Amino acid sequence: MEIIKGGVTAAKGYKAAAAECGIKYTGRLDMALVYSECPAVCAATFTKNVVKAAPVKWDRKIISEKETICAVVLNSGIANACTGKEGMEYNEWMAGRMAKELGVDIYDVCTASTGVIGMQLVKEPIERGCRLLCEGLSDSTEAASLAARAIMTTDTIPKEAAVSIDIGGKKVTIGGMSKGSGMIHPDMATMLCVITTDAVIEKNILQKAVSNVVDDTFNMISVDRDTSTNDTVIVMANAMAENDTIKEDSDEYVAFYNGLKTVAETLAKLMAADGEGATKLFTARVVGAKSRQSARILARSVITSNLVKTAVYGSDANWGRILCALGYSGEEFDPEAVDLYIESAGRRLKLVENGMATDYSEEYATQILSDKEVTAVCDMKNGEYEACAWGCDLTYDYVKINGDYRS
Amino acid sequence: MEIIKGGVTAAKGYKAAAAECGIKYTGRLDMALVYSECPAVCAATFTKNVVKAAPVKWDRKIISEKETICAVVLNSGIANACTGKEGMEYNEWMAGRMAKELGVDIYDVCTASTGVIGMQLVKEPIERGCRLLCEGLSDSTEAASLAARAIMTTDTIPKEAAVSIDIGGKKVTIGGMSKGSGMIHPDMATMLCVITTDAVIEKNILQKAVSNVVDDTFNMISVDRDTSTNDTVIVMANAMAENDTIKEDSDEYVAFYNGLKTVAETLAKLMAADGEGATKLFTARVVGAKSRQSARILARSVITSNLVKTAVYGSDANWGRILCALGYSGEEFDPEAVDLYIESAGRRLKLVENGMATDYSEEYATQILSDKEVTAVCDMKNGEYEACAWGCDLTYDYVKINGDYRS
Numbered sequence: 001m002e003i004i005k006g007g008v009t010a011a012k013g014y015k016a017a018a019a020e021c022g023i024k025y026t027g028r029l030d031m032a033l034v035y036s037e038c039p040a041v042c043a044a045t046f047t048k049n050v051v052k053a054a055p056v057k058w059d060r061k062i063i064s065e066k067e068t069i070c071a072v073v074l075n076s077g078i079a080n081a082c083t084g085k086e087g088m089e090y091n092e093w094m095a096g097r098m099a100k101e102l103g104v105d106i107y108d109v110c111t112a113s114t115g116v117i118g119m120q121l122v123k124e125p126i127e128r129g130c131r132l133l134c135e136g137l138s139d140s141t142e143a144a145s146l147a148a149r150a151i152m153t154t155d156t157i158p159k160e161a162a163v164s165i166d167i168g169g170k171k172v173t174i175g176g177m178s179k180g181s182g183m184i185h186p187d188m189a190t191m192l193c194v195i196t197t198d199a200v201i202e203k204n205i206l207q208k209a210v211s212n213v214v215d216d217t218f219n220m221i222s223v224d225r226d227t228s229t230n231d232t233v234i235v236m237a238n239a240m241a242e243n244d245t246i247k248e249d250s251d252e253y254v255a256f257y258n259g260l261k262t263v264a265e266t267l268a269k270l271m272a273a274d275g276e277g278a279t280k281l282f283t284a285r286v287v288g289a290k291s292r293q294s295a296r297i298l299a300r301s302v303i304t305s306n307l308v309k310t311a312v313y314g315s316d317a318n319w320g321r322i323l324c325a326l327g328y329s330g331e332e333f334d335p336e337a338v339d340l341y342i343e344s345a346g347r348r349l350k351l352v353e354n355g356m357a358t359d360y361s362e363e364y365a366t367q368i369l370s371d372k373e374v375t376a377v378c379d380m381k382n383g384e385y386e387a388c389a390w391g392c393d394l395t396y397d398y399v400k401i402n403g404d405y406r407s
Numbered sequence: 408m409e410i411i412k413g414g415v416t417a418a419k420g421y422k423a424a425a426a427e428c429g430i431k432y433t434g435r436l437d438m439a440l441v442y443s444e445c446p447a448v449c450a451a452t453f454t455k456n457v458v459k460a461a462p463v464k465w466d467r468k469i470i471s472e473k474e475t476i477c478a479v480v481l482n483s484g485i486a487n488a489c490t491g492k493e494g495m496e497y498n499e500w501m502a503g504r505m506a507k508e509l510g511v512d513i514y515d516v517c518t519a520s521t522g523v524i525g526m527q528l529v530k531e532p533i534e535r536g537c538r539l540l541c542e543g544l545s546d547s548t549e550a551a552s553l554a555a556r557a558i559m560t561t562d563t564i565p566k567e568a569a570v571s572i573d574i575g576g577k578k579v580t581i582g583g584m585s586k587g588s589g590m591i592h593p594d595m596a597t598m599l600c601v602i603t604t605d606a607v608i609e610k611n612i613l614q615k616a617v618s619n620v621v622d623d624t625f626n627m628i629s630v631d632r633d634t635s636t637n638d639t640v641i642v643m644a645n646a647m648a649e650n651d652t653i654k655e656d657s658d659e660y661v662a663f664y665n666g667l668k669t670v671a672e673t674l675a676k677l678m679a680a681d682g683e684g685a686t687k688l689f690t691a692r693v694v695g696a697k698s699r700q701s702a703r704i705l706a707r708s709v710i711t712s713n714l715v716k717t718a719v720y721g722s723d724a725n726w727g728r729i730l731c732a733l734g735y736s737g738e739e740f741d742p743e744a745v746d747l748y749i750e751s752a753g754r755r756l757k758l759v760e761n762g763m764a765t766d767y768s769e770e771y772a773t774q775i776l777s778d779k780e781v782t783a784v785c786d787m788k789n790g791e792y793e794a795c796a797w798g799c800d801l802t803y804d805y806v807k808i809n810g811d812y813r814s
Binding site: 048049050051052079081082083084116117118228229306307310311313314316318319320321323324326327328329331332333335336352354355356357394395396398399400402403 | 718725727736738743801802803805806
């Protein structure tokens with residue numbers, strides 16, 4: 001596998017565009033389009049929130065009923081959630097406008113929206129946007145980057161990743177973009193993600209890979225425990241790499257799976273590190289757990305604790321809060337067996353052995369925790385399974401951003 | 408029922424004391440004692456965290472094996488959690504010292520600790536403290552208040568409540584104190600609470616009343632979702648009111664239950680309102696739910712959302728976040744049936760009808776939300792059950808307090 005530059009246009013046959021339409025704010029990109037020259041097999045995962053945005057309902061229907069799609073149109077500013085029947089009509093209208101510009105069927109177009117909940121979309125800017133997007137389509141790296149920028153809300157950086165892999169002598173490329181900074185929590189969040197690949201793969205195999213990858217990547221990040229109404233990951237595979245069809249459980253499947261996971265994990269970590277107000281990427285790695293599920297639950301409990309997150313912000317080795325968060329996760333374990341380490345930039349310090357503090361240096365602990373990327377390793381000494389979860393610190397700026405988000 | 412002044416010394420036969428011992432900090436009260444002149448029937452609930460502090464383990468054993476206790480000794484500064492076998496020995500030593508001073512059996516003394524996790528207790532200050540507490544015992548209202556003050560950590564106000572009720576012509580009194588400000592979450596938190604009553608009641612009936620009341624009060628508050636290692640609610644009933652023994656499911660039981668619930672609910676709300684950094688008490692009332700359990704889960708999901716909490720801080724009627732938090736609670740409901748109101752000081756405004764925004768005045772909404780006590784009412788229109796949960800806003804000061812708690 002080779003990690004390469006680029007995003008949604010890295011794979012063969014994909015184009016992207018971004019446009020500034022003034023949907024809610026002026027002077028910023030707020031619509032994006034990802035388009036495949038030929039119909040692409042599609043798979044997706046969506047929010048499990050009972051309250052589902054109009055585009056999520058639209059896409060679920062398309063992904064469940066159709067083999068392929070041609071495009072995904074995305075907007076930021078307005079989430080089109082909690083907008084009732086009228087919201088569904090606006091969404092269908094947006095898909096229809098985009099389809100007409102592209103000359104494809106309306107059911108070839110998935111939609112995604114992110115932004116404020118409860119407002120209706122506005123037709124005039126979106127109509128203009130669809131026209132601009134179609135005119136601006138390009139397979140350049142720059143077009144992909146602008147699309148990644150156009151879907152940002154409180155994000156501070158655009159998020160892209162791409163890899164190329166070898167499948168039976170053919171080069172297969174996988175690239176993606178995502179957004180998400182607040183309302184981010186396992187089971188996905190106000191996150192949107194589009195991943196494109198030129199691999200030849202059947203729909204059910206692609207869906208299996210996507211579901212498993214999302215579980216280990218996007219579902220293992222949390223900024224604030226809030227699972228949003230709009231979470232969407234759409235993966236398109238347009239077969240232009242001309243590899244032999246990827247079979248279930250083959251070596252080729254493993255290669256494809258690892259490539260997809262690398263793209264998704266890179267995007268997921270970029271999202272966690274860019275959590276609202278965050279100054280640090282905080283990773284919890286649980287090892288020695290009795291099952292994979294147990295390791296996942298324990299790791300997520302650590303990265304979602306507000307008390308752990310504020311301690312990470314303060315570079316304070318307050319390990320009691322980490323043990324405490326493990327303890328209320330719902331998982332059973334022996335607290336007096338747990339070892340705890342902190343790591344950053346190749347440094348590693350054991351804070352806890354068998355549930356009690358070691359004689360560690362607070363000064364060195366603070367040095368390690370002052371890094372931009374910090375990991376807590378929890379050894380449960382209870383089995384052979386492990387899991388990683390990614391989050392960020394909780395800061396003044398999180399409160400600032402969300403205390404007056406709408407104003 | 409009459410709400411009266413006072414705390415743990417309001418009921419007959421109880422004395423309290425506070426002492427300044429220098430356990431972790433100097434110049435502040437850090438030990439407290441609640442003592443009954445005659446053995447008191449005891450009931451309790453404890454943290455469900457797998458990581459349990461030494462005093463929790465000690466008390467669980469006493470409460471499960473014994474009918475009565477005489478005293479509860481409490482300290483702040485050090486939580487005696489994650490302290491291993493040595494911590495258990497320190498705890499037993501503290502109970503023993505207190506018992507010796509009081510001239511009672513060591514198993515007549517429950518213990519409670521709150522403060523930093525992972526440090527061992529220190530003998531010299533506690534030995535002096537036990538002596539001072541015994542000398543200082545008094546049934547005055549002031550002694551009770553000082554005890555409530557001595558168990559504070561990041562709390563900004565001492566928390567006390569008391570009621571008197573009539574049981575078959577006899578006046579029965581119930582009074583209590585509690586502490587807790589951070590690490591507060593359903594299933595209790597770094598909260599300690601001692602409630603005393605002079606009622607005549609059997610142990611199993613008292614335990615039933617306590618368990619049910621705790622479920623509806625202390626388990627319905629949240630400051631930060633962090634369930635601590637030390638949560639303890641101990642209720643003592645010393646029979647000095649000489650009422651006829653309270654029988655299960657009798658009118659007298661209902662009167663006693665309501666009295667106990669009022670004390671517990673008052674303390675719980677004081678704790679939520681005094682959440683770390685909080686500027687407002689935020690109540691979620693869910694009505695029209697399909698079951699009591701469903702109402703409880705929905706209400707707790709709303710008060711624990713960081714995004715809702717920051718919106719409450721900003722007095723921003725960002726109702727989408729409330730619907731979103733209902734949506735990811737795990738409960739099924741029809742989002743397009745939900746009505747949502749905000750209330751404060753007798754004012755009430757409907758923000759959402761059938762899942763969509765009404766034409767409400769943002770200005771008036773902000774006025775209502777600017778109050779010190781704010782309620783969100785969620786009508787699920789799905790049944791007849793309701794529940795209340797109490798929390799607070801999430802502010803800069805929460806981050807400040809927890810970003811450098813140990814320094």
